[in-house]
Amino acid sequence: MSRKTAGFDRLAVFVVGLVLLAGGALVGAWALNLLPQLGVPASAVPQKISTAGATDLTGASWWAYATAAAAVVLGLAGLWWLLAHIPHRGADPVRLPGSSAAGTLVLDGDAAVAVAAQVISEVPGVRSASGKMVSERGQLIAELDVVADPEVDLVALDHAMVAASADLNTVLSRADVRGRVHVAIARRSKGLTRVA
Numbered sequence: 643m644s645r646k647t648a649g650f651d652r653l654a655v656f657v658v659g660l661v662l663l664a665g666g667a668l669v670g671a672w673a674l675n676l677l678p679q680l681g682v683p684a685s686a687v688p689q690k691i692s693t694a695g696a697t698d699l700t701g702a703s704w705w706a707y708a709t710a711a712a713a714v715v716l717g718l719a720g721l722w723w724l725l726a727h728i729p730h731r732g733a734d735p736v737r738l739p740g741s742s743a744a745g746t747l748v749l750d751g752d753a754a755v756a757v758a759a760q761v762i763s764e765v766p767g768v769r770s771a772s773g774k775m776v777s778e779r780g781q782l783i784a785e786l787d788v789v790a791d792p793e794v795d796l797v798a799l800d801h802a803m804v805a806a807s808a809d810l811n812t813v814l815s816r817a818d819v820r821g822r823v824h825v826a827i828a829r830r831s832k833g834l835t836r837v838a
Contacts, residue, residue: 647726739815751775754813755784758806765802767794784810786823791831
C-alpha cells in the first residue's frame with residue numbers, strides 16, 4: 643500500500659468518525675431536550691422526526707435510476723479501494739547518484755541483488771540463494787533469501803554475505819538502501835536419503 647493510499651485511509655476514517663461523533667452528539671442532545679439550552683431556538687427543534695420525505699423520494703420516477711447510478715459509483719470506488727490495498731513490495735528501478743535534469747541514471751535493483759545472491763550461493767553448503775529489491779513504507783530494502791545445509795560453515799557464509807553486501811552497496815551508491823538477509827538451515831543434508 644502506498645503512502646498516498648494510507649494517508650487517504652486515515653483522512654477518510656477521521657472524517658467519518660468526526661461525522662458520526664457529531665451526529666451522535668446532536669441526536670443525544672435532541673433526545674435529552676438539551677438543544678434549547680445550547681442556544682438552538684425552540685422553534686427550530688422538531689418534536690418528532692418524520693420519514694415522510696424519504697418515503698416520497700423512493701416513490702419518484704427517477705429514484706431507480708439514481709440508486710443504480712449510486713450503486714455503480716460506490717462499486718467502482720470499492721473496487722479502486724480494494725486494488726489500492728493489494729500489497730506491492732516490488733521496487734521501481736533504483737535512481738543512482740549523478741542523475742540530473744539532463745538525464746536519469748537508473749539500475750535494475752532486482753538484477754543487482756540477484757548477482758549478490760549468486761555470489762553467496764557459491765559458498766560450499768549453500769543450496770540456493772535468491773534476492774530482490776523491495777519497497778516497504780517508502781524504504782528500499784535489498785532482500786536476500788539463503789537456504790543452506792546443516793553442515794555449512796557459518797563463518798564463511800557470514801563473510802560471503804558481508805562481502806556481497808559491500809559490493810552491492812558500491813554498485814548502488816545509495817546510503818538509503820537497507821539490507822535484509824534470511825538464512826534457512828535445512829533439516830537434513832542434501833546427500834542423505836530418507837529411510838522408510
